[in-house]
Amino acid sequence: MRILFVCTANKLRSPTAEDVFRDYPGIEAISAGTSAEAPRPLTKELVASADMIFAMENHHRERIRKKFKQRPPDNRIITLHIPDEYERGDPELIALLEDKVTVRLLEE
Numbered sequence: 001m002r003i004l005f006v007c008t009a010n011k012l013r014s015p016t017a018e019d020v021f022r023d024y025p026g027i028e029a030i031s032a033g034t035s036a037e038a039p040r041p042l043t044k045e046l047v048a049s050a051d052m053i054f055a056m057e058n059h060h061r062e063r064i065r066k067k068f069k070q071r072p073p074d075n076r077i078i079t080l081h082i083p084d085e086y087e088r089g090d091p092e093l094i095a096l097l098e099d100k101v102t103v104r105l106l107e108e
Helices: 013-021 044-049 058-067 091-107
Strands: 002-007 028-033 052-055 077-079
Touching: 002 013, 002 044, 002 058, 013 028, 013 091, 052 058, 052 091, 058 077
Parallel strands: 002 028, 002 052, 052 077
Antiparallel strands: none
């Protein structure tokens, strides 16, 4: 399953998520940012190729829904409600990601 993690700048939250889930069996994790200045900006190809998208905040989810016609169904675009207040690799951020994402993955 190909999972896409999305935040704004693709420097802190989504790359941390990509790092955490990169080695999960059966998961191909990638991250991107909604900002054009992000190291890996969100593209239609990334969105279209994702089986599931985890957006860090509601505004990321809504941007995906409004901008990209080729995307997973709405119920496969999940908002994690993780605010932009963590550094990359922050243990608290990692714990939040593991808790919130793993629950959804186990449902699959």
